[in-house]
Amino acid sequence: MTPVQVAVRDGGTDRLWRAGRAVALTALSAVFAVLLLAPATGLAVLWGGLVPAIATSLFVTPVLWRGICPLATLNEAGNGIGHQATPSPRTQTILGVGGLLLFHVLVPARLLLFNQDGTAVVAAGLAIGTLAILLGARFAVRSAFCNALCPILPIERLYGQAPMVQVERGRCGACTVCTPRGCLDLAGTKNLAQIIGPSRRTHGWLLTPFGLFASALPGFILGYFMAPAGVGASAMQVYGSTLGGSVASVLVVQGIVRATSLATSGALLLLAAWSGATYFAFTGPAVARLWHLPTSTGVALGSLGVAFVVWWLVRARRTLHLSAAL
Ligand code: SF4
Numbered sequence: 001m002t003p004v005q006v007a008v009r010d011g012g013t014d015r016l017w018r019a020g021r022a023v024a025l026t027a028l029s030a031v032f033a034v035l036l037l038a039p040a041t042g043l044a045v046l047w048g049g050l051v052p053a054i055a056t057s058l059f060v061t062p063v064l065w066r067g068i069c070p071l072a073t074l075n076e077a078g079n080g081i082g083h084q085a086t087p088s089p090r091t092q093t094i095l096g097v098g099g100l101l102l103f104h105v106l107v108p109a110r111l112l113l114f115n116q117d118g119t120a121v122v123a124a125g126l127a128i129g130t131l132a133i134l135l136g137a138r139f140a141v142r143s144a145f146c147n148a149l150c151p152i153l154p155i156e157r158l159y160g161q162a163p164m165v166q167v168e169r170g171r172c173g174a175c176t177v178c179t180p181r182g183c184l185d186l187a188g189t190k191n192l193a194q195i196i197g198p199s200r201r202t203h204g205w206l207l208t209p210f211g212l213f214a215s216a217l218p219g220f221i222l223g224y225f226m227a228p229a230g231v232g233a234s235a236m237q238v239y240g241s242t243l244g245g246s247v248a249s250v251l252v253v254q255g256i257v258r259a260t261s262l263a264t265s266g267a268l269l270l271l272a273a274w275s276g277a278t279y280f281a282f283t284g285p286a287v288a289r290l291w292h293l294p295t296s297t298g299v300a301l302g303s304l305g306v307a308f309v310v311w312w313l314v315r316a317r318r319t320l321h322l323s324a325a326l
Contacts, residue, residue, distance in 0.1 A: 006174050017170040020068040028070040032122045039118030047115060048290035052283050055159070056305075059276060059312045062160030062184055066146065067170020071132045075145040076171065078136020086140045086178060087148070093209075095148035096195075100213045102151040104220070108242045111229040141178035142171070148179075154213050156184060158272045161192055162316030192268060200264040206254055214268060217275040219249025225282040273313040280305020 009017075031050070035042030057065050066072060087095070106114075106124070113120045135144035146153070169185040177186065182195035196205045205211045223245025227238045257267050284302025288295065 004175060004177050009168060009173060013168075014173070017067055020170070021070075021073050024068040025070045025073055028125070032125065035118030035122050042118045043115065043121070044290040046121065047110070048287040052280075052287060052305075055155070055276070055279060055283075056308070058156055058159035059164065059272075059309065061163040061165050061167050062156040063163070063167040063169055066156065066185060067167075069146075071129060071150065072142060072146045072171065074129045075132040075136040075142050078133040078138075079141060081133075081137035084136075084138065084140040087143050089181075091139075092143065092148050092179070095144055096153075097209050099149045099151050099153055100209055102149070103154060103213075104242065104246070106151055107220075108224060108227070108238045111224070111227055111233055111238045112235060115229065139178075141176060143178040147183050153184075154210060157192055157195070157210070158214055158217065158268065159276060160184065161189060161268060161272060162312070162319055163189070164312065164315060196264070203258055205264050206257060212250060214271045214275075215250045215253035216246035217249070217271065218278055219245035219247070219252070221245075221275055221278045221282070222249075225278075225286075269313060269316050273309050276309040276312070277306045280309060 031042060031046055034045065054065055114124065131149070132145045135149065136142070138144065172185055175186050177183075179186070181187075182191045184191045187194050192210070193200055195210055196208050199205045199208055199211075206215060220242050223242040226245070227233070227241035229238075253267070253271065256262065262270075281302045284300070284305055285295065285298030287293075287301055288298025
């Protein structure tokens with residue numbers, strides 16, 4: 001394929017990205033080792049450190065995580081095996097919807113398994129890593145995994161819609177447009193408009209796969225944190241809580257958007273802020289519990305997270321000149 005868009009970077013910046021990827025891959029291997037040898041510490045590092053840090057970074061800029069993510073590195077490494085095809089729009093859509101569903105399956109599974117079992121986390125991580133390599137071997141560049149099946153992609157899109165800092169993409173120095181519509185690294189903040197399509201000009205966006213995902217997310221997060229967890233919890237209770245929260249959230253968002261005629265861009269900003277604030281409010285105390293810190297520290301961490309999201313929303317409204325739409 002012929003490169004059609006080249007990111008202009010000096011050698012030093014390229015070396016920095018390569019070093020970042022090497023550090024991230026090494027760190028993931030180290031975390032896997034700790035999860036197997038000292039599971040309690042590994043689980044605290046992962047759920048009480050790395051995951052909240054990654055979520056925070058997505059609001060700052062999704063480019064940083066996408067540039068160093070170890071799964072993306074494995075997806076790219078798969079390109080070295082065999083010949084790759086460009087996925088058809090239908091394949092891309094199917095994989096994309098698969099990623100949204102994977103998110104709704106894997107995240108609640110934390111409450112049943114992954115929050116308590118380090119070996120299960122490593123097994124799931126290796127399985128997803130293998131899938132990323134295989135999809136890289138079958139499909140061009142990162143079209144099938146990073147730009148479609150990755151369960152974190154919809155969060156990258158939603159939280160990364162109004163980056164606080166501008167950073168040139170860290171991969172694909174020469175872009176071959178493996179993903180003509182919706183690549184976050186190529187389209188930047190226009191990626192949401194591209195994947196939602198013309199329905200963003202009407203309330204039709206609410207019923208697109210991404211519209212449903214974004215509308216469901218605040219209730220999904222609330223349902224996750226309200227669900228029973230640990231040994232006594234059943235799958236029915238956990239998935240019932242996240243699914244029930246998601247459905248309620250979709251209905252509330254549909255009602256509000258239709259009643260107020262909120263513009264799509266404004267609604268998506270509010271959904272990101274609502275989801276992020278809910279996530280941080282509950283995650284602060286959860287982090288404190290994992291590290292055996294006082295409850296007050298957890299409340300302070302949660303409050304800081306909520307304040308950070310409010311700051312992000314205020315900046316985003318100003319930057320995108322959406323005050324009128326909101
Ligand atoms: S992943 Fe994105 S930036 Fe990289 S080649 Fe594909 S479309 Fe271009």
